[in-house]
Amino acid sequence: MPDGLDNQRTSAHPPAVKAAASYLVDSRELSFFLWELFEIDKEFLGRAPFGDLDRSAIERQLVDARSFAAKLASCNAEADRNGAHLAPDGSVVIPGAYRELWDEWQRDWQWLRHSAAQDRPGRVPPIVTQILFELFLGANASFTTYGGFTLSAVRLLQRHATDRQKQLLLGPLLSERWDATFCATEAQAGSDLSAVETSGEPIGGDVYSIAGHKKYITAGMHPLTENTIYLVVGRLKGASSNPFKLSCFLVPRYWLEADGSLGPNNVECVHVEDKMGFNGCANTHLVFGGRGATRGFLLGNRPHIALLQLDLLMKAARAASGQIGVAMASSAYLHSVRYARSRVQGRRFTESSNAAAPRVAIIEHADVQRMLLEMKAKVEGCRGLVGKAAFHASKALQLLAQQPVDDSALNRHVKMALLYTPIIKAYGSDEAWRVATLALQVHGGAGYLRDRPLEQYARDIKVLSIWEGTNYVQSQDLLRDKLGFGRQSLLMRYFESDLRGFLSRRDEFPPFAGEFSALSAALDELLGTLDRVRQLADAGRFLEISQFCTRFLEMFGEVILGWVLMEAGCIAAKRLAALPAGDADRPFYEGKVKTARFFIYNILPGVAAKAEILRHCDHSFIEVDEAEFGFTGDAADAVPAPPAAATPRCSENDGAGGAAVNRGGA
Numbered sequence: 001m002p003d004g005l006d007n008q009r010t011s012a013h014p015p016a017v018k019a020a021a022s023y024l025v026d027s028r029e030l031s032f033f034l035w036e037l038f039e040i041d042k043e044f045l046g047r048a049p050f051g052d053l054d055r056s057a058i059e060r061q062l063v064d065a066r067s068f069a070a071k072l073a074s075c076n077a078e079a080d081r082n083g084a085h086l087a088p089d090g091s092v093v094i095p096g097a098y099r100e101l102w103d104e105w106q107r108d109w110q111w112l113r114h115s116a117a118q119d120r121p122g123r124v125p126p127i128v129t130q131i132l133f134e135l136f137l138g139a140n141a142s143f144t145t146y147g148g149f150t151l152s153a154v155r156l157l158q159r160h161a162t163d164r165q166k167q168l169l170l171g172p173l174l175s176e177r178w179d180a181t182f183c184a185t186e187a188q189a190g191s192d193l194s195a196v197e198t199s200g201e202p203i204g205g206d207v208y209s210i211a212g213h214k215k216y217i218t219a220g221m222h223p224l225t226e227n228t229i230y231l232v233v234g235r236l237k238g239a240s241s242n243p244f245k246l247s248c249f250l251v252p253r254y255w256l257e258a259d260g261s262l263g264p265n266n267v268e269c270v271h272v273e274d275k276m277g278f279n280g281c282a283n284t285h286l287v288f289g290g291r292g293a294t295r296g297f298l299l300g301n302r303p304h305i306a307l308l309q310l311d312l313l314m315k316a317a318r319a320a321s322g323q324i325g326v327a328m329a330s331s332a333y334l335h336s337v338r339y340a341r342s343r344v345q346g347r348r349f350t351e352s353s354n355a356a357a358p359r360v361a362i363i364e365h366a367d368v369q370r371m372l373l374e375m376k377a378k379v380e381g382c383r384g385l386v387g388k389a390a391f392h393a394s395k396a397l398q399l400l401a402q403q404p405v406d407d408s409a410l411n412r413h414v415k416m417a418l419l420y421t422p423i424i425k426a427y428g429s430d431e432a433w434r435v436a437t438l439a440l441q442v443h444g445g446a447g448y449l450r451d452r453p454l455e456q457y458a459r460d461i462k463v464l465s466i467w468e469g470t471n472y473v474q475s476q477d478l479l480r481d482k483l484g485f486g487r488q489s490l491l492m493r494y495f496e497s498d499l500r501g502f503l504s505r506r507d508e509f510p511p512f513a514g515e516f517s518a519l520s521a522a523l524d525e526l527l528g529t530l531d532r533v534r535q536l537a538d539a540g541r542f543l544e545i546s547q548f549c550t551r552f553l554e555m556f557g558e559v560i561l562g563w564v565l566m567e568a569g570c571i572a573a574k575r576l577a578a579l580p581a582g583d584a585d586r587p588f589y590e591g592k593v594k595t596a597r598f599f600i601y602n603i604l605p606g607v608a609a610k611a612e613i614l615r616h617c618d619h620s621f622i623e624v625d626e627a628e629f630g631f632t633g634d635a636a637d638a639v640p641a642p643p644a645a646a647t648p649r650c651s652e653n654d655g656a657g658g659a660a661v662n663r664g665g666a
C-alpha cells in the first residue's frame, strides 16, 4: 500500500486544539553569535573554501531561513496532535502539510544539507549551517527527521561503498529523490547492540537476504521519497554475538530492478509507535524478510565492521540531538520572557505587605528572574558549546582547502570537534529538558495547557537524552574513548590549552577578576577529577569510574558553558565601554554580562561539588543490592485491574453507565 498524508483529521486522533503560538527566535542573539562571538567574517568569509560568501549573502540566507521556519512552525502543533500513524491498510500516514513543505525544502534548502558533502560554490561554514538549521529544528523538529540520515548515508557510501553500490545508490540519495534511515535497535537490543539478531545471508552475487525486526526507526516509512535506503545493523548468518561482528547492510525499501524500475522488496511497517513527543515523525517497527525475501547489499562488501563504518553517522546524529535541544529550548525561553513580562501577579518582595503598592509583572520577582537567567545561560551557553564544535569543523574545512595542508592543525581541529560531540549530545539534551521544565514553571498553570507550545517542547525534548545512545553511553564515550580514563588525554591537553588561552586575557577585564578566578578553579577541579579517574583506572577500580561518568560529563559541560558565557560577557563589556548611555543596544550587552556572572556564581560551583563527590567516592551505589530498592513486586503489592465489565467509564459521552458513575461522584 502506498503511504499517505493526513489531510483530514480522523476520529482515531484527539481533536485538534487551537494552534499553539508560533516558534520564537531572537535575531539579535543569533547575529551576536555569528558576527561578534565567533567573528565569522574575520575567520571564514571571503576565504577558501567560503570565498564567494560575504556578510550580506549570509544575512539573506538567514532571512530566507526564517521565512521557511515560519512555514514549518505553522503546522508544528497540528502535526503533534494528529501525528503519524499506521492506516488500517498498512500504509504509514504522516501530517498532510509535510508534502508541500518537503517540496519547498527540496527546492530551496536541500543544497544546505549537502553543502558539507560536496565541494561546491556557495558552500557555507558549518558554524553558519548550525544557525540556519537551528531555525528549522526549533520550528518543527519532527519534519526535519524526514531525510535526516540522508547526508550521513551519502558520506558513508562515499567512504565505504563498492563502486557498484555507489553507482546504484549515490545519485538518488544526493538528489534526495531517495532518503536513508538508520536501523540498529531491536526489542532486545537497545544500548546493547551485541544482542542484535537481524541477519544477512548471501544469496548470489553481491546480494544478501536480510531477515529481522527493527524497532523505533525514525522516519522509517513515509510517502515523501520514491525509495528509502535502510542502513541496517545486522550480522552475517552464523556470526558470533561479539559486538565487533556486526555488519552494515544497505537495504532498499524498493528493489532496483535490472531495467531501472523499482520493485517490491518485502519491507513492512507493522507498527507506528504511539509516543510522548515527536509525533509528526513516523517511528516505525519494520520487518525485513517476513513476507518473502528482502534483498540488500553488504556495505563495501566488508563484514563485521558496522560500528566502525557507522561511527561518523552516529556522531552526526549525536551532535544534531544537542542542536535540536538548543533550538527548542531557545524558543521555550523566549516564550517565557514574553509571558513573564505580561503576567501581572503580586507585589514586589520588599512591598509585599503594602496593600497600596502596585502589582507587578512576574518578571520583576527574583525567583522568576532566577529561572529566566538560568534558562538564558543554558540556552546561550549550549548554543556556544555547539558553536565550539562547529567552529573547529569550519576551521578543518578551511585547512583542507589550503595547499599544503597543515596536517597537525587539521588533526587538532577534527579531534576537538569530536571531543565536544558527546558533551553536546548529553549535556545539551539534559539542559534543554531542564530549560523546558523551567519554562513550564515560569508559565504557572498556563504552561500546563495545550494551547501553548511549552508542553510540546518538553515532550519533544525528552527523547533527546534517550536516542542515539542514551546519555550514559555518551558519558562513557567521553571518559573512556575520548579521554582514555585520563591516561591518554591529548584531547584534554588541547582543551586545557584553548581555555587557558582565554584565561590568560584576565588582565584585559579587571571587573571580571573574580569570575576569571572561579572559571580557572573550575578547570582545575575538572583536571583534578580526570586525574583521580586515572588513578582509579590504574588501580583497576573501573566499577567506581562507571558510576561517575555522567557527573564527569556534566562537570565538563559546566566548564565549557562558563567559558563561552564569559567570552560573550567580555565582548559585551568591551562594547558597553564604547556605547553612550541610553543606547538601544545597552540592555542586550548588560544582559550578556549578567548572564555570565549568574552562571559563574550560581551554576559553576556545581563543578567543585561534583569533584568532591568523586574525592569522597561513596560506595553505597555500588554496594546496594537489587532487593534493597524495596518493592518486592509480588501479588500483595500489585493493584489488579478490575474485570473489563466492572471498569468505570470516565466520560459522560461514553454512555449511560459512564454518565451514572460521573454524576454519582459529583
Ligand SMILES: Cc1cc2nc3c(=O)[nH]c(=O)nc-3n(C[C@H](O)[C@H](O)[C@H](O)COP(=O)(O)OP(=O)(O)OC[C@H]3O[C@@H](n4cnc5c(N)ncnc54)[C@H](O)[C@@H]3O)c2cc1C
Binding pocket: 182, 183, 184, 185, 189, 190, 191, 192, 215, 216, 217, 218, 219, 275, 278, 283, 463, 466, 467, 468, 469, 470, 471, 472, 473
Ligand atoms: C523516538 C525514538 C526514536 C528512535 N529512533 C531510532 C532510529 O532511528 N534508529 C534506531 O536504531 N533506534 C532508534 N531509537 C532507539 C534508541 O536508540 C534506543 O531507545 C536507545 O538506544 C536506548 O535503548 P533502549 O530503549 O533499549 O534502552 P535500554 O538500553 O534498555 O536502556 C534503559 C536504561 O538503562 C541504561 N543502561 C542500559 N545499559 C546500560 C549499561 N550497560 N550500563 C549502564 N546503564 C545502562 C540506559 O542508559 C537507560 O537509562 C529511537 C528511540 C526513540 C524513543
